[in-house]
Amino acid sequence: MQPSGYSSSDRLDQTFAALADPTRRAILARLAAGDASVGELCQPFEMSQPAISKHLKVLERAGLVSRGQDAQKRPRRIEAKPLAEASQWLDGYRRIWEANFRRLDAVLEEMKAKQKKRARAKN
C-alpha cells in the first residue's frame, strides 16, 4: 500500500480482497437490504461478535461499509461507490464475454446440427 493515500486502484485492490470472502459478501447482501448493528448481523450468520467485527473492519477499510450516526447502535451502512467502481470494471469484461458466448452458442448450434445430419446419413 502506498503511504500517499488511496488512489482509485489501491481502493480497487481492497475492494476485491474484501469481496473475495463469502461471509463478507453475505454481510454486504444483508446491508443492501438495510442498515444493521453488529449485534443484528451476528444472528443470521451464527458468528461471534468479534468474528463479525473483524469482517466489518475489512469492509470498512475497503470503503464498502460505513458507520451510521446513531451513537448507541452504530448501525453499519453499505457504501455504493467503491462497489460501483469494481463492478464497472467487471461489467466491461461481462459485456464482451456475453457477446462472445452468444456467438459461441450460435456456432455450437450449427455444429450440433451438422453432427446430427452426419449421424442420420450413416444410418
Place this chain on the structure above:
Amino acid sequence: MDTTTTVEITTPSDLEVTLARLVDAPRALVWAAWTTPELVQQWMLGPEGWSMPVCEMDLRPGGAWHRVWKKANGKEMEMRGSFREIVAPERLVSTEKWGPEWPETVNTLTLEAKGEKTLVRETILYPSKEARDAAIKTGMADGASVSFDRLQKVLLAKRSGRS
C-alpha cells in the same frame, strides 16, 4: 434458446479474474469451437462490430497463437501468446500479451461436462497488481467506448425515425 444464460465473473484472488458460463453443447464440440481457428473467428470477436481477420493457432505445448481484431472504426488490435498445456477436451493453458508494453497473463480454460452441457471456466492470472490495474483502466475505457457507440446508434436510429 429461451433460458437466460449469464456470464458469472468472480475475483478468486487479487491477481485473478474468473469467468464462467454454462454452454448448451457437449464438451467435445465446445473444445473444437475454442481450438479451431475458423470457428474462433466466428465468435471470439469482442464488442459488437468487431471482426477477426487473423487467427493462427499452433496447438501444441510451446506453440504460438496470434489473433488480429478489426474494430468497428477500422483500427486493428492484436494479441499474441503461446500454449503451455493442452489436455483435450478439458484444459487449455495459454499465455496472452497485447503488445510489448503489456504484461503477459496466463489464461486457464477448463471445460467441465454437465450431461449434454458444458461448464466453461476461464481464469485470467495477472503477473502483478500493477498489470491488473492497467487492464482495469483499459477495460473501463473500452467499456465506456462500447456504451458510447451504442448510445450513438440509438441516437442515430431516433433521428432517422423522425425524418
